[in-house]
Amino acid sequence: MIVGLIIACEVAFWVLLAAGLTFRYAFRMPRIGLALLLCEPLLEVVLFTVTAIDLKNGAEPDWRHGLAAVYIGFTVGLGHSTIKWADARVAHRFAGGPPPVRAPKYGTARAVHEWKVAGRWTLAAVVAMALLQGAVWYVGGDGDTGSLRAWQQRMLWVIGINVVIAASYTLFPKRRPEGGAGGKPLARTTPLSDHRGDDTH
Template sequence: MNWIAWMIVACEIGFWVVIALGLAVRYGLGKERLGLFILALTPLVDLVLLAVTSVDLYRGATATMAHALAAVYIGVSIAFGKGMIRWADDKFLYYVKKQPLAKKPKLYGMAYARSYAKGWFKHVFAYLIGAGLLLAMIFFVGDASRTGALERAMLQWAVVLGIDLLITVSFFVWPKRSKSASS
């Protein structure tokens, strides 16, 4: 595994360390505003990853899938980050503070389809961010012989986004039913 792949791993770990630190300060020390500030720093981890990847390419490296994954990671982190932090916040309250989890109602039918569609739109947002970063890196490098992996990653992600769209549409055509309604 090349060093960029290790940087992605380190940044993913850093992302969750910042979240854990923010939650610990927020609930463990009772400093809600400081904890919220620390949680708001999670995009800085993404910026570090983007900077490291860009510098590596600028120094003459040939782009690999790891370079592309840095852009994908940033897009996903920005689009889904708020939900991931909310999830971690809920789990922290449940496991550490022993507060009950809020029961979310199970969704079926059109309500489930609309909820899934909202997730698909977040996926589109992540793709637009990631693809924009990939295009910027391709432009930044300016050498098509060194950026093929970035173009392939963008195309592969577009295929995944298309498959996700088909799944989304399928929930509108064939709504999800509860187990009791389907028997």
């Protein structure tokens, strides 16, 4: 049930995003579009509530409950930037908006950009870890919380990897080639499966 709900929430996220942008730009109904986009956080509330009820009803905590906490955390940390990423591109393509801001490619600006990206991933992981810890406390010392602890360790790896990436751009900044065009590539933000590089914040 939990896994099915996570899949349903992921599908609903993109359906609401597409519907919100369609009403906002294609149908020229910005209020309805905004209302649909504001419904996105309700998905996490529903998932969190169902997960809590499942545990309260005596379900043994396992990887599914851990995955639910991780999904909520990553949506909190990265969902807003995904919406802004999509909104900027739809506005440019269909409503005459300015071109999407491109991520800096070289030097200090790129290092700052990478630290901002790392910050969003860290926020996602910290939220997930907090929810996982809440589940651990709820289960108590007599329950089997090994799967929840394992997810917390994975979140620490997520934080560590992102910090290492950002630090590498700080310690070894990428320099602009002499005589090069110096163009700036589009930010590397993609859907929830890969959010490194979003430059919409």
